[in-house]
Amino acid sequence: LIGIVLEYRRLYPQVTLVVHEGLQASIRQEILNGVLDFGIGFVREPMDELAVETLHDGCFHVAFHREHPFAVLASVPLRALEGEVLVSLPPSANPRLIFDGAAASAGFRLDHRITVNTYSTLYALLGARAGVAILPDPGVPEPGDRLLLSRPIDAPRVPSRFSLYSLKSRIMSTAALALRQLMVEHYSAGRG
Structure with missing residues (x-):
């Protein structure tokens, strides 16, 4: 995560980035409540409201x-x-x-x-x-x-399936989409 955050800051120095850390249940709840654009972690039980994309098996x-x-x-x-x-x-x-x-x-x-x-x-x-x-x-x-x-x-x-997950109904900001894309690229390149 550190490398991804540093790369994001290099590419988008004008954007304020807030990283929420915590147990998956609380992160998932913040996504469902619209507080967070997306989360990364281990999704044990998928939910209908969430879009889940596997980053690493x-x-x-x-x-x-x-x-x-x-x-x-x-x-x-x-x-x-x-x-x-x-x-x-x-x-x-x-x-x-x-x-x-x-x-x-x-x-x-x-x-x-x-x-x-x-x-x-x-x-x-x-x-x-x-x-x-x-x-x-x-x-x-x-x-x-x-x-x-x-x-x-x-x-x-x-x-352990490491995934990126977000609310299906949420329209993400350009800044959030850019961070999401960096994460997908990082893990698809096998750097996870």
């Missing part, structure tokens, strides 16, 4: 400090998370809903010992070795990150 990962024992694995089985301290987003976040159900089906509970509201706090806690986190791709640490790594969760491998 990925899967969920476990993120952790590079000295964690998971670092030697190519993927992390869901069962390996049993007993691990999880740094998590609130219970209404998509990863919690998905993986709490998957763990319950497998006969165990995930230990969401630390709950945070922002990705920046989550990443800081992972860097401090407070635990591990379940994150969607994109959203995992960059390959060259000096502190953090991630591995796909396998089995079950759960897809």
